[in-house]
Amino acid sequence: NTGYNNLELDLATGKRGGRKGLIAPLLRCLTQAEDSLVVNNNAASLFLLLQEVAKGREVIVSRGEQIQIGGGFRIPDILALSGAKLVEVGTTNITTARDYLDAITDQTALVLMVHRSNFAIRGFTESADIGELARALPEQVVLAVDQGSGLTTEEFAPDETSVRQYIKAGVDLVCYSGDKLLGGPQSGIISGRADLIKRLEKHPMMRTFRSSRIIHSLLERLLIYKLNKSPIGEGIAQQVLSNPAAMQARASQLMAALPGCFVPVPAQLVVGGGTLPDEFYPAPALECTDPRPAQQLLDALRELPVPVIATVRQQKVLLNMATLLQAEMELLIAQLKELLLPAPFNATNATEEP
Ligand SMILES: *Cc1c(COP(=O)(O)O)cnc(C)c1O
Numbered sequence: 057n058t059g060y061n062n063l064e065l066d067l068a069t070g071k072r073g074g075r076k077g078l079i080a081p082l083l084r085c086l087t088q089a090e091d092s093l094v095v096n097n098n099a100a101s102l103f104l105l106l107q108e109v110a111k112g113r114e115v116i117v118s119r120g121e122q123i124q125i126g127g128g129f130r131i132p133d134i135l136a137l138s139g140a141k142l143v144e145v146g147t148t149n150i151t152t153a154r155d156y157l158d159a160i161t162d163q164t165a166l167v168l169m170v171h172r173s174n175f176a177i178r179g180f181t182e183s184a185d186i187g188e189l190a191r192a193l194p195e196q197v198v199l200a201v202d203q204g205s206g207l208t209t210e211e212f213a214p215d216e217t218s219v220r221q222y223i224k225a226g227v228d229l230v231c232y233s234g235d236k237l238l239g240g241p242q243s244g245i246i247s248g249r250a251d252l253i254k255r256l257e258k259h260p261m262m263r264t265f266r267s268s269r270i271i272h273s274l275l276e277r278l279l280i281y282k283l284n285k286s287p288i289g290e291g292i293a294q295q296v297l298s299n300p301a302a303m304q305a306r307a308s309q310l311m312a313a314l315p316g317c318f319v320p321v322p323a324q325l326v327v328g329g330g331t332l333p334d335e336f337y338p339a340p341a342l343e344c345t346d347p348r349p350a351q352q353l354l355d356a357l358r359e360l361p362v363p364v365i366a367t368v369r370q371q372k373v374l375l376n377m378a379t380l381l382q383a384e385m386e387l388l389i390a391q392l393k394e395l396l397l398p399a400p401f402n403a404t405n406a407t408e409e410p
Pocket residue numbers: 097098099100125129170171172173202203204205232233234243244331
């Protein structure tokens with residue numbers, strides 16, 4: 057999008073306007089949140105939220121949710137940096153609504169719940185019911201959830217709580233990434249109570265966190281696609297997972313084009329940028345019959361003019377059909393013919409060209 061835009065210009069009045077344009081009303085339709093704001097990533101959302109709501113005061117967090125996300129981002133560290141004081145409650149596997157309520161003092165500013173993004177706890181576990189906690193918290197204590205994935209309308213993770221469900225349960229602020237399940241550009245979004253969003257927007261450091269006009273226009277476009285239920289807005293994970301026949305068809309196409317080179321095997325697909333650590337979706341794969349050692353073949357695939365990223369399972373190289381786009385098939389087949397078929401095949405192909 058290379059045209060002019062009306063960033064911070066209110067077209068109705070011609071006066072200086074807000075940066076976020078249509079994003080807040082679009083997110084209101086998608087999540088029911090009164091208001092929303094956009095920053096550079098979800099780490100920034102969380103830092104901003106903690107600074108504004110809880111600096112110098114207490115934040116209650118479950119011991120089961122003091123997590124480290126990739127890249128050294130640790131909840132207790134970011135909390136300390138924000139100037140808030142961490143109050144731990146519960147245990148690794150069990151934290152109840154009562155645990156939170158018993159920890160409240162006149163210094164409590166915030167109860168923060170954090171999605172366990174890159175791991176799962178199974179077995180004897182219990183988390184507080186969010187609706188129950190929201191109803192029981194004193195009015196001056198803010199309830200915030202770091203939801204992480206940005207799940208809104210996507211249907212492939214029925215056990216995940218969407219942003220809208222948290223808002224409906226009475227959570228005051230929900231923060232999430234724009235580029236995980238939501239499927240947009242790198243950004244962080246905070247949705248929730250209008251009075252709190254307004255406070256966050258007035259934070260003196262907001263200027264260092266705010267995102268650019270390009271991000272805003274990409275996000276705005278994505279949200280419009282989502283609200284119109286256009287397939288582009290569904291994101292690639294939904295498109296792939298809702299069409300297993302297309303994955304099978306790609307396997308057949310590759311096997312027909314490169315006879316003898318592959319054996320079909322079942323495999324799995326993981327989606328969500330680490331936010332769905334316990335969800336494995338079936339996906340067909342092709343195992344290479346090439347006699348080269350797996351590591352050598354893996355390297356050769358990566359060194360192709362357009363690199364092909366495969367995986368190794370039990371000393372065999374696997375191509376996962378869920379990770380291919382239809383538009384790439386012709387190029388992939390041409391490259392794999394060069395690499396996998398014995399020389400005479402390549403020679404015949406070459407002489408066939410006029
Ligand atoms: C991914 C994630 C973050 C960090 O978000 P970025 O947008 O990558 O900065 C924070 N919290 C949770 C729960 C996450 O899943």
